[in-house]
Amino acid sequence: MKNLKYENAIKKLEEIVSKLEKGDLPLEETIKLYDEATKLSGYCTAMLDNAKLKIEELSEKRETSDNE
Amino acid sequence: MVTDSALTVSQLNTYVKMMFDSDSRLKRICVVGEISNFVNHYKTGHCYFSLKDEKSAVKAVMFAGSVQYLKFRPENGMRVYITGRVSVFERDGVYQIYAESMEPEGVGALMIAFEQLKKKLTAEGLFDNSNKKPLPQFPQKIGVVTSPVGAALQDIINVLSRRYPIAEIVFCPVAVQGVNCASENIKAINQLNTKNDIDLIIMGRGGGSVEDLWGYNDEQLVRAVASSKIPIISGVGHETDFTLCDFASDMRAPTPSAAAEIAVPDIEELYQLTDNLIFRADNAVDNYINTKKDYAKHLAMQLSLLDPRRIIENRSGEILSINKRLDIAINGIFAKNEAKLSVLSEKLKLLNPLFMIEKGYIPVYSNKKRVFEVNQLQKGDTITLNFVDGQAVCDVVDIKNTEN
Numbered sequence: 001m002k003n004l005k006y007e008n009a010i011k012k013l014e015e016i017v018s019k020l021e022k023g024d025l026p027l028e029e030t031i032k033l034y035d036e037a038t039k040l041s042g043y044c045t046a047m048l049d050n051a052k053l054k055i056e057e058l059s060e061k062r063e064t065s066d067n068e
Numbered sequence: 069m070v071t072d073s074a075l076t077v078s079q080l081n082t083y084v085k086m087m088f089d090s091d092s093r094l095k096r097i098c099v100v101g102e103i104s105n106f107v108n109h110y111k112t113g114h115c116y117f118s119l120k121d122e123k124s125a126v127k128a129v130m131f132a133g134s135v136q137y138l139k140f141r142p143e144n145g146m147r148v149y150i151t152g153r154v155s156v157f158e159r160d161g162v163y164q165i166y167a168e169s170m171e172p173e174g175v176g177a178l179m180i181a182f183e184q185l186k187k188k189l190t191a192e193g194l195f196d197n198s199n200k201k202p203l204p205q206f207p208q209k210i211g212v213v214t215s216p217v218g219a220a221l222q223d224i225i226n227v228l229s230r231r232y233p234i235a236e237i238v239f240c241p242v243a244v245q246g247v248n249c250a251s252e253n254i255k256a257i258n259q260l261n262t263k264n265d266i267d268l269i270i271m272g273r274g275g276g277s278v279e280d281l282w283g284y285n286d287e288q289l290v291r292a293v294a295s296s297k298i299p300i301i302s303g304v305g306h307e308t309d310f311t312l313c314d315f316a317s318d319m320r321a322p323t324p325s326a327a328a329e330i331a332v333p334d335i336e337e338l339y340q341l342t343d344n345l346i347f348r349a350d351n352a353v354d355n356y357i358n359t360k361k362d363y364a365k366h367l368a369m370q371l372s373l374l375d376p377r378r379i380i381e382n383r384s385g386e387i388l389s390i391n392k393r394l395d396i397a398i399n400g401i402f403a404k405n406e407a408k409l410s411v412l413s414e415k416l417k418l419l420n421p422l423f424m425i426e427k428g429y430i431p432v433y434s435n436k437k438r439v440f441e442v443n444q445l446q447k448g449d450t451i452t453l454n455f456v457d458g459q460a461v462c463d464v465v466d467i468k469n470t471e472n
Contacts, residue, residue: 006234007206010338013345020352023359034353041346048335048342051233053225058211058240058259 006047013040078158085156088163094154099126099165100173103146108135115142119150119165127164128152134168140181147173178278182285186312189287194294195315201299203319203331207267209236210331211260211298213253216241220274220303220324227325232332238266244273249283254292261297268331269296271313272303272324284311293317303327425456442467 004012016037020030075083088094101119108115113132118125128150130138142148152167172180189195210228214220221239228235240256243249253271260266271293273281283289284304293300294316302317303324314320321327372378417423421431432439433452439445445464453460 005206005208006338007204007208010206010341010345013342017345017348017352020349020356023352023356027356027360030353030356034349037346037349041342041349044342045339047234048338051335053229053233054236055225056236056238058238058256 004043006044009040009044009047013037013044016040077161081156081158081161084161084163085158088155096151097154097165098149098151100147100149101126103142103148104144106142106144115167117142117144119148127162128167129164130167130170138170139177140172141184142170146180149173178282178285182312185285185287185290186315189290189294189312189316194291199294200318201297203299203301204267206333207235207331209238209266209268211238211240211256211266211269213240213242213256213260213269213271214273214324215244218244218274220244220272223274223323223325224270224328227328228332231329231334232338233335235332238263243283245276245280245283250286250289253283253289257292257296257300266298269298269300270303270324270327270331271300271317272321272327273305274324275306275309281305281309281311284313287312289313290316301327301331422456425454430455442469 016033019025020033020037023030025033099119101121104118104120104125106115106117113135115130115135117128117130119128120126130152149171150165150167151169152165154163154165156163171177193199212221212224214224216239225237228237238260240260242252242256244253257269257271260269273284281304284302290312293302293313299318301319301321302311302313303321303326304311304313305323307322310320319327319330321330425431430453433454434445434449439451445451445467447464447467449464451462451464453462
């Protein structure tokens, strides 16, 4: 989960919640999904808590060194 | 003789041209008039046209070297100020204006150029809504194309830090005015498009004069914006400033700050979104477990109905009730028969001759036959009365019928 983008994490969480809301899965899978949902929501919240805007500059120099 | 002093046509034209060229006023002149017969030579790039007013017309030419500096495209009917020199085209013997610059009358050249390019690109469909790409809901990497020194960059950073700090800015410093503005912006957009992880581009600058913002009306830049695979939000100048990049972009924002606001969701909403999702997950699992519990209860109930002990109980109950019904039926039959019997015995009692005799009714016999009517007897007959305790033999003395 570590490298999951926020967008993908929240999308995954939404999917799991929709699945859970259908309520047609076996108990074992339901518990597994709920566990995953809890982890994802914790991950999303932590991501928001700890976020700090990153700024990278795409300069001419970078570009030429990248091309080399 | 006349013939001796005759000039060739070329000599004449050369002479007249010399006359024109020696006139200092004609060397630099400003003329106002309406363009007609305008031809832009497709090969050389020179422009040929006439300038006219109500009464007169004069030929004019503008060479490609000057045409390239024009900020708008001259059209027939346009009233323009032309600065240049007046000279003679020797080959045809005509004098004409050699235009060096041209300004439209009234609205500025830039405005005309703006409208012309807008019209052209609109006709091409470059600004169609069908060309607009949807903006991502949660952009992770955001390309920011603006000046490294302007306030726009700081504004964008501030808004993104506050609203959506999980984003990453990929900053492309560019000139936001002047001759390099368009080319540097084009380069930055193309460069961002070669990277595969940029979700969104914000391009723009703070306010300025029409001339300052002019780079954002460059045709090639506008095309680059329209063809970018990555969605672009433009925020150029202030609320009231519109550039062609704004029309070509996928979303126009009134300012760079507003562009950043539009670009990302607010972190408070995201907290709420996450809370809401986990709340829904809780509810769903609660419901799920309750449903399963109810079902288990339902099954237990069904099972209990199938318990053999219960079946035996039920069956014995049935037997009991059948027995009861049997009792009731038999008792009913007995009671009915008892009643019948008592009626019959009562009747029988009445029929017992002794019973009648006891009551005082004495049977009469004559010749050993029971006599019921007086007509069976005659005067002088002998009759016998049978009492319980003996008999009395009697003579019939008289017969009398009962009178009615």
